[in-house]
Amino acid sequence: MTPTDQTSAEDIVVIVNAENAIIEVAEGWTTAAKRQGADAQLAPEQVKGLDLADYIGSEVTCVYYEAALKLCRMKNTAICREYRCDSPTHKRFMQVILTPKAEGCVEMRHRLLHESPFKQRLDLRFADREPKLKGFHLRCSLCNSIKLENQSEWLAPESLLTDQPQKLAVIHGVCPNCEATHWRSFSLVKHSAHK
Numbered sequence: 001m002t003p004t005d006q007t008s009a010e011d012i013v014v015i016v017n018a019e020n021a022i023i024e025v026a027e028g029w030t031t032a033a034k035r036q037g038a039d040a041q042l043a044p045e046q047v048k049g050l051d052l053a054d055y056i057g058s059e060v061t062c063v064y065y066e067a068a069l070k071l072c073r074m075k076n077t078a079i080c081r082e083y084r085c086d087s088p089t090h091k092r093f094m095q096v097i098l099t100p101k102a103e104g105c106v107e108m109r110h111r112l113l114h115e116s117p118f119k120q121r122l123d124l125r126f127a128d129r130e131p132k133l134k135g136f137h138l139r140c141s142l143c144n145s146i147k148l149e150n151q152s153e154w155l156a157p158e159s160l161l162t163d164q165p166q167k168l169a170v171i172h173g174v175c176p177n178c179e180a181t182h183w184r185s186f187s188l189v190k191h192s193a194h195k
């Protein structure tokens, strides 16, 4: 799918300042927060001023995004990459576009490209919220692949689905494959970049 400079009311838009603090959330943010049942916690007035790190949660993912924000500012051009943000019932293929704005601010625009249902439900829990669950599994924040404890391979979440839904406690990070994938810059939104 080719990225375009068209905007959609469903897009989840977050604007950070030069220090990576959230200064604005717009468009689909409130709808997405409602869908997660977190509309009070993620109300725009609650998240404005927060450091992006507080919002992302995973330290590894945060370092990855900080590097991308730096790249976006230094190149002064929009960059994008695709990622997965699965729900318990659906594979959700997303794209994020980072666009430089005035005074070091960057707009992060998350867009749902398409989604398809899982055959069964994969029940993932945050390891730090459910310490009783055994295991130390890793989940990639960008492609949602999972590395089970004591295994070396990262597997697509759909390959872990069984007839008996099993609860998996995961810690989020970035898999080697996603880490090696560069952010793509594209000319379509270059014109709108701040000069």
Ligand SMILES: [Zn+2]
Pocket: 140, 141, 142, 143, 144, 145, 174, 175, 176, 177, 178, 179
């Ligand atoms: Zn990955």
